[in-house]
Structure formats: structure tokens, C-alpha cells
Amino acid sequence: xxxxxxxxxxxxxxxxxxxxPMTHVAARLGxxxxxLAKVCxxxxxxxxxxxxWARRAAGWPARVPQLRPPKPGxxxxxxVRRYVASPAEIQKAAEVREEIGRHASDxxxxxxxxxxSDPHPWIARSLPALQRTEGKPRRATERQRCLDIFxxxxxxxxxxxxxxxxxxxxxxxxxxxxxxSPQVPEDPRAARVASRTLVRIGESAVRIxxxxxxxxxxxxxxxxxxxxxPGQRPKRQYEYKPTGVLNLCIDNVQLNGSPTTWTDRKxxxxxxxxNEFVASVEVAAERLRLARLEEERQxxxxxQRAKRKEARELQDHAHQxxxxxxxxxxxxxRLAREIETVAAAVRESAPTDAPSDQKAALEQWLEWAAxxxxxxxxxxxxxLDFDASHVDYSLRSxxxxxxxxxxxxxxxFTPTDQLVEQQEQRKREQVRRWAP
Numbered sequence: 001x002x003x004x005x006x007x008x009x010x011x012x013x014x015x016x017x018x019x020x021p022m023t024h025v026a027a028r029l030g031x032x033x034x035x036l037a038k039v040c041x042x043x044x045x046x047x048x049x050x051x052x053w054a055r056r057a058a059g060w061p062a063r064v065p066q067l068r069p070p071k072p073g074x075x076x077x078x079x080v081r082r083y084v085a086s087p088a089e090i091q092k093a094a095e096v097r098e099e100i101g102r103h104a105s106d107x108x109x110x111x112x113x114x115x116x117s118d119p120h121p122w123i124a125r126s127l128p129a130l131q132r133t134e135g136k137p138r139r140a141t142e143r144q145r146c147l148d149i150f151x152x153x154x155x156x157x158x159x160x161x162x163x164x165x166x167x168x169x170x171x172x173x174x175x176x177x178x179x180x181s182p183q184v185p186e187d188p189r190a191a192r193v194a195s196r197t198l199v200r201i202g203e204s205a206v207r208i209x210x211x212x213x214x215x216x217x218x219x220x221x222x223x224x225x226x227x228x229x230p231g232q233r234p235k236r237q238y239e240y241k242p243t244g245v246l247n248l249c250i251d252n253v254q255l256n257g258s259p260t261t262w263t264d265r266k267x268x269x270x271x272x273x274x275n276e277f278v279a280s281v282e283v284a285a286e287r288l289r290l291a292r293l294e295e296e297r298q299x300x301x302x303x304q305r306a307k308r309k310e311a312r313e314l315q316d317h318a319h320q321x322x323x324x325x326x327x328x329x330x331x332x333x334r335l336a337r338e339i340e341t342v343a344a345a346v347r348e349s350a351p352t353d354a355p356s357d358q359k360a361a362l363e364q365w366l367e368w369a370a371x372x373x374x375x376x377x378x379x380x381x382x383x384l385d386f387d388a389s390h391v392d393y394s395l396r397s398x399x400x401x402x403x404x405x406x407x408x409x410x411x412x413f414t415p416t417d418q419l420v421e422q423q424e425q426r427k428r429e430q431v432r433r434w435a436p
Contacts, residue, residue, distance in 0.1 A: 002086075008078045010043045014067045017045065021053055030082055042075040044068065093257020096283060100258055103279030110274040112165045116157075120167045122147055122179060123160050130156060141194035145179045148197040148209030148251075155244045159210040162248070162271060166208070169278055176200040196251075201285035203292070207251040208281065213263070214240045246270055248277055253284035260284075304420075311419040318412040325405065329380040336376035343369040 008029065016025045017040065026036040040047050046065050056062045070076060085093070116123065126140070126147040133139040137150040151159045167177050178200055183193040198205040219237045248270045250260040262270045262277055270277075343366055350362055411419070 002083065004082060004084050006080045006082055008080065010045065010070065010074075010076050011067065013039065013043065013078065014045045017047055018064050022047065029080055031080070039075070039078050043078070044071060044074045089256065096255055096257040100255075100276065100279045100283050103282055104275040107275055107278070110165050110169055110278070112161050112271045112274070114161075116161060116164060119160070120164045122167060122177060123164045127156075127160055130160075138194065141196075142182050142192045145181050145195045147179060148195075148207070148211075151210065151212035151246065152242050153244075155212045155242060155246060159212070159246055162246070162274070163210055165274060166278065169274070170199050170281070173278075173282075178205065199281055199285070201282060202289060204285035204288040206253060206281050206284045206288070209249045209251055211247045211249060213243045213245040213247060215243050216240055248273075250277075250280060250284055253287055255280060255284060255287065258283070307420045307423065308416055311416050311423065314419065315412055315414075315416070318408045321408050322405070322412065325408075332376045333380040336373045336380070339369055339373050339376075343373075 013025075016028075017036070022036055023033045026033040029036065031039075037047065039045075045067065052062070116127075119127070125145075126149065129140040129144060129146050130137055130149055130151075137152060137156070140146045141148060147163060149156065149159045149163055170177060176199075178198040180196045180198065182195045185192065196207050197209060198207055217239050219239055221236050222234050224232065224234060245264045247264075248262040254260060258280060260280070262273050264270055346362070347366060350359075354362075414422070
């Protein structure tokens with residue numbers, strides 16, 4: 001499962017738009033009806049005219065045209081990129097919805113008062129600041145500690161009553177409300193960090209806000225300024241008008257399978273869904289707690305993997321040091337045997353009638369060769385002596401005393417987990433040794 005590309009052929013879309021209304025087809029494809037109309041134009045697909053479905057519902061005969069052969073350049077297939085949830089994700093989403101429903105049904109419905117007779121302290125503090133920035137409500141949260149309420153006019157008063165009900169409900173359940181201070185960045189070009197409204201549930205902080213929807217409408221393009229270069233057009237300006245529709249949001253947590261934004265509807269305003277919102281905040285706090293535990297588990301596992309990797313590298317260094325040491329011993333042993341062979345050959349080939357001074361010199365040379373062979377044999381057979389030049393720095397630092405074959409062999413044959421524990425113990429001893 002995951003992201004998949006679904007291909008819709010021209011013939012399939014033609015059959016679909018003449019079998020049911022385009023809004024239904026667009027919803028099934030995961031696009032808007034406007035986007036589907038554009039796709040039909042690119043595919044040269046005829047669409048039902050206005051009133052077609054009403055006449056068909058009334059029993060009038062419906063005529064479906066024939067799909068014309070495609071012209072050159074006509075789009076023949078439309079690809080939709082869609083995320084397909086796995087069975088485990090579907091099950092998890094169902095569990096989230098069930099948990100939210102259970103939390104919401106356990107509490108009595110929350111009632112929003114008609115007026116702010118006894119407002120919450122944060123409502124009493126934030127409302128004047130929000131009213132002073134009428135038309136630009138976000139400025140209040142950028143200048144001072146203020147609740148995340150972005151609305152104007154009557155919608156602002158209504159949003160304050162809803163937020164007042166929510167804050168009191170959270171505090172009745174034993175949770176705390178925190179409003180952070182805005183932060184001014186050191187870089188003057190960077191944007192300010194506005195204050196945030198947080199619900200503290202245990203160690204989790206869930207950010208909540210109420211925002212009024214705005215309608216964006218394009219203004220007429222003004223005429224070009226006098227003396228402007230040819231072809232240069234002035235920028236189109238837009239007008240943003242508040243609609244009075246409020247959105248209740250959870251801003252820092254994604255609840256897979258459950259919404260994090262509740263929007264006003266004609267027959268279902270957000271005042272009727274406050275219990276669901278409070279339950280979603282509680283579930284979001286639990287999700288944050290589980291996410292922290294999972295992050296901590298992954299962090300501990302990463303540390304353990306790093307420690308095991310370090311221990312395995314130490315054992316690799318021990319193996320390489322032993323191999324180099326053995327090769328050096330073998331080289332000395334072979335050299336000693338070759339010297340013995342050469343000394344025996346020199347002894348046998350020496351003339352018997354040589355002068356006495358030459359005989360004395362030969363005996364001294366043979367004595368020196370025997371001493372050198374004994375020295376090479378002693379080095380090659382000294383099991384506990386070790387050449388430190390063969391040892392990596394990490395291995396030398398591991399052996400507190402003189403590096404010996406026994407110490408290196410001990411590192412190599414120690415199990416990895418036990419070596420990790422020994423490393424931890426050595427670090428603790430070093431901390432105690434250097435502690436004041």
C-alpha cells in the first residue's frame with residue numbers, strides 16, 4: 001500500500017459522467033468538479049447539459065451521445081496520484097474514531113453561553129487586544145500573549161464564547177492552559193513567531209485555535225501606469241472578506257482517521273461538536289505521548305546500535321593487530337631459520353688450513369649469528385609480548401597497561417554485548433575519576 005497512480009481512460013470517464021452527476025464522479029476520483037470539467041475538455045468528452053439529471057429523474061427520455069474518435073493531441077488517459085491506506089492503517093484509523101467517540105459520549109454536552117458574563121481570565125485579557133487589531137487579528141498574537149482567535153466583528157465575539165467554554169471545560173478535567181509569548185527573531189528579515197494557545201495534558205501540549213474563513217475575490221486589474229514599458233502589466237489585487245464561518249482547529253497533531261478541523265455548517269455549527277473536539281484533543285495528547293515514547297525507543301536503539309558498532313570495530317582492530325603480529329612473528333622465525341642455514345653453510349665451507357686470525361673471526365661471526373637467531377626466536381615465541389605499532393589507537397586506549405597478546409585476544413573473544421557493557425563501565429569509571 002501507499003501512494004499509487006490510478007489511470008482513468010477516456011472511455012471510462014465518458015461512461016462515468018453520463019451515468020451519474022459530475023460531482024459524484026469527481027468525488028470518487030478525488031478531484032473537484034471544476035477539475036473534472038477541465039479533464040473532459042482536454043479529452044474532448046461531451047458533458048450533460050444543465051437540467052439533464054432533473055429531466056432524467058422526472059422520467060423524461062435521456063439521450064446519451066456517441067463518443068467521437070479522438071483528435072490529434074487529445075488526452076487519452078488521466079492519471080490520479082492517490083494514497084491507498086494499508087489494512088493496518090485502516091484499523092488504526094477506526095480505533096482512533098472509536099476512542100474519540102467513547103471520550104465524547106462520557107461527558108455531558110458542552111453549552112456555549114449567549115454572553116460572556118464570567119469570562120475566563122485569558123478571554124478577558126485577549127478580547128481587548130483582538131478588538132484593537134480589528135481587520136488584522138493575527139497582529140495581536142505577534143505583539144503579546146494572546147489566544148489564537150482569528151476573527152472579526154460578531155464572529156470574534158462568538159469565537160470568544162466558544163473558546164471560553166472550551167478553556168473552562170479543559171480546566172474542569174484537570175488540564176492546564178498555556179499561552180506562550182511571541183518571539184522576535186534576531187534577524188530582522190525573519191518573521192515573528194506568534195504566541196500559541198496550548199492545552200497541557202500531562203507532558204503533552206496540544207495547540208488549538210479558532211479561525212474565521214475568508215473569501216478571496218479578484219479586483220479589476222488597474223490600468224498600466226503612464227510611462228510603463230510596453231507589455232508590463234500591473235499586478236492583480238485581491239480582496240479578502242470575512243465570511244462569519246468559524247473553524248475550530250488542532251494545529252500540531254494529525255489524527256489519522258479523524259478530522260483536526262471542525263467547520264461551521266448551516267445545520268451543524270461547531271457549538272454542537274465541542275465534545276468531539278475536546279475528546280480529539282485528549283486523544284491527540286495521547287498520540288503525542290506515544291510518539292515521544294516511540295522517538296525515545298528509536299533513540300535508545302540508535303545509541304545501542306552505535307555502541308555495538310563501536311564494539312565490533314574494536315574487535316576488528318584486535319583481529320587486524322593479531323594478524324599483523326602473527327605475520328611479524330612468522331617473518332622473524334623464517335629469518336632465524338634462514339640465518340641458521342646460512343651459518344651452517346659458512347661453517348661447512350670454511351677452509352681448515354685458514355690462518356688463525358680468520359678462524360677467530362669466523363667463530364665470532366658464527367657466535368654473533370647464533371645470538372641474533374636466539375633474539376629472533378625469543379621475539380617470535382614471546383606470546384605475551386606485543387608490538388604496539390600494530391595496534392590501533394582505540395585498542396591501545398582500551399588496554400590500560402602494556403598491550404599484550406593476552407589483552408588483545410581477550411578483546412577479540414569477548415562477546416559483543418559484554419564488550420559494550422565493559423565499555424560503559426569504563427566510561428563510568430572515567431567520569432568518577434575526573435569528577436570534582
